[in-house]
Amino acid sequence: MEGESKFKSLWVLFWTFAKMGVMTFGGGMAMLPILQREVVDNKGWATEEELTDYYAIGQCTPGIIAVNTATFIGQKYGGVAGGIVATLGVVFPSVVIISILAGLISNFADLAWVKNAFAGIQVCVCVLIFNAVVKLLKKSVVDKRTAVIFFLVLAGGIFLKVSPVWFVVGAALAGILLKNLEVRKA
């Protein structure tokens, strides 16, 4: 990327992430199906596997998951400037929308149609995240051992109240250990 074309690329990055910000209802997890469509399928800026990696790291590093993931993807596409621009893009719609709502409609969340529309959207987000997980499963659970890691972390995530950091660190160590044993056996 050089000169004018670099500027254009950053502009595309900004708008793509701004668009995804508008389409995200909920937290970072709600952004996952949108990222799969826009970043993996449409733009080809990252693979499904890389997205999984970014979510793993994004959950155990400081900050909002959506921002951490945006910075990762932007950095891969356009270096340091790309990381910053992608993040500015993803937060841009929030700043505009919240400023308008906070300034004009103080009881926005109490409006009946807003509550009803959001209750419908929540159901949809459930289904979209479920579909996203199924998609990730195909890329991340590649054998019996990765299936065991998946189910252990899934159960742990539901029933244990511990930081995701422990699961991520534990799984990374397990990966290294399992692969080492494999090499020794061979």
Add this chain to the structure above:
Amino acid sequence: MIYLQLFWEFFKTGLFAVGGGMATLPFLQAIGESTGWYTYTDLMNMLAVSESTPGPIGINMATYVGFTAAGIPGAVVATIGEVTPSIIVILIVAAVLHSFRNNPYVDHAFYGLRPASTGLIGAACAAVVLEVLTSIQLVAQEGGILKTAALTLDAAAPLGGVLNLRGVALAAVLLVLTNWVPKVKGLHPIVFIGLSAVVGVVFGFAGV
């Protein structure tokens, strides 16, 4: 200088809140208490708006709190303050990963990391599904290692039972549409989100 203070408070929030937007809540509560910019009730209202408007919840919260404290410039400063630590940390992590790209240990770590990441997202998905489609709540025990798996049934739940029947019906239809109906399943996720919003309004999903 309120902008400097806003930036600093949100920089700290972005730096110390690990695990996503909801993890920032206790920090935002503390900011409200120490500065008097907003009360706990204000914060809960802001959370409700942040959840029901487009954009990641964590960003919406930062923007809203910043706006409450110092108008539109406050919204911008608070949001930039909150994302700055993320940008710095992730850029460093990305650079480190890049330089260890060909290291087999990193490769092996990701072999274990990917299913774990999917498991964590799956757990978050399960929590959301339970919250939205049922009246079952996994009671979290703050501070303890163990989250008691006690299931509390809300007798006063809409539609009386454990299941949010209208929600389950819509979820079933969406599941079929997004996975098995040719041509429809390839549509952009936002189409289904829009459709669900309309269904929610028409059928009064929130019961109001």
